[in-house]
């Protein structure tokens with residue numbers, strides 16, 4: 001019988017081996033069942049409108065500034081505007097403070113949105129539970145959230161990662177599984193409501209139902225938003241041609257805090273992580289605002305304070321599924337070299353309705369006139385992880401390319417979500433959990449090693465070794 005420490009070493013070796021080296025990848029033989037991939041009917045209790053006259057609904061919060069001691073609280077009222085006011089404090093039912101925000105609304109075809117409220121609540125203490133109240137009289141509603149610890153190199157923190165969620169029975173399962181995970185904030189990878197699969201006034205109605213559906217999580221912890229193609233809603237047949245209209249009215253981001261010119265791309269720092277959110281559907285080639293901003297933001301990353309550098313985008317740069325194959329190639333050509341040079345730890349994407357994880361590889365030596373044309377092992381490269389499997393009404397992307405390319409480490413066409421539990425500056429635990437017909441099954445997991453700190457440790461060890469060798473040589477020469 002193997003003793004426990006030996007088994008631990010063995011497991012660690014398997015983890016290390018699976019993450020850091022290029023071996024034959026695994027295509028899981030398990031394929032998720034299309035356990036009804038249809039939207040939940042509007043009269044289902046998951047979309048229930050809160051009771052009371054003009055009661056706030058679709059409550060959601062996101063980080064409100066660069067370092068996490070502010071939140072933006074958003075909600076919708078129908079019937080009357082009400083007040084864009086949040087009462088809040090650090091003890092239940094005792095709201096010492098008030099913050100005011102603004103109200104907005106929009107039309108989409110003949111649909112008229114409710115009154116959409118956004119309130120920035122800032123100047124908060126770090127690592128503190130806050131209670132908040134919105135709405136008036138008997139219809140007022142109360143929630144709470146916890147601010148993250150102040151940023152620092154060894155601050156533990158657990159993120160959830162969800163993409164392409166939609167509002168089906170599979171989406172509900174993913175959301176419930178995520179909420180059991182104990183994670184503190186969601187990194188959302190784009191394609192929120194899939195309301196654009198509807199027409200005319202039903203588009204707005206399905207944005208509202210989605211807001212009520214996710215409220216069970218979004219009212220209590222920040223979801224960090226990234227836009228996908230289903231947010232574009234370019235629908236000329238009903239005279240709707242302003243891209244991202246519903247998304248931008250409803251889901252604000254703290255883009256000004258990171259000097260971004262658009263809510264579509266921005267960065268935040270949270271606990272020990274620096275998180276960069278990009279937009280595949282906004283210009284990103286040389287000289288565009290997104291390109292110039294990313295160039296600056298990567299220079300701002302301080303790995304001494306935030307060792308974990310995480311990038312979110314909707315379209316994967318490495319994907320071996322037939323669905324959306326090569327769609328991330330244009331962004332890869334522009335940004336991959338920066339990601340490798342800056343030692344990004346991990347890049348999460350959605351879009352493909354399946355799960356896939358890469359080895360550490362890069363394809364930055366290739367140019368149109370010469371160079372290696374294939375991705376090669378590269379210890380400085382990020383891991384690429386596709387988690388586009390939240391469970392929307394389009395169903396799973398079940399056809400992977402055959403044979404499995406060398407860059408692909410593990411792939412499976414199932415619904416699910418991931419968690420990234422940062423332990424300190426050097427290690428984080430990663431899990432992908434499959435939805436197996438409503439059951440949560442941990443399926444892909446490994447220890448993620450930080451790309452910046454291990455190399456420093458190795459370099460300092462090497463420096464010490466070299467100095468001691470030089471010292472020995474010097475003392476021998478003196479004799």
Ligand SMILES: [Fe+2]
Nearest residue numbers: 191228229351
């Ligand atoms: Fe998508």
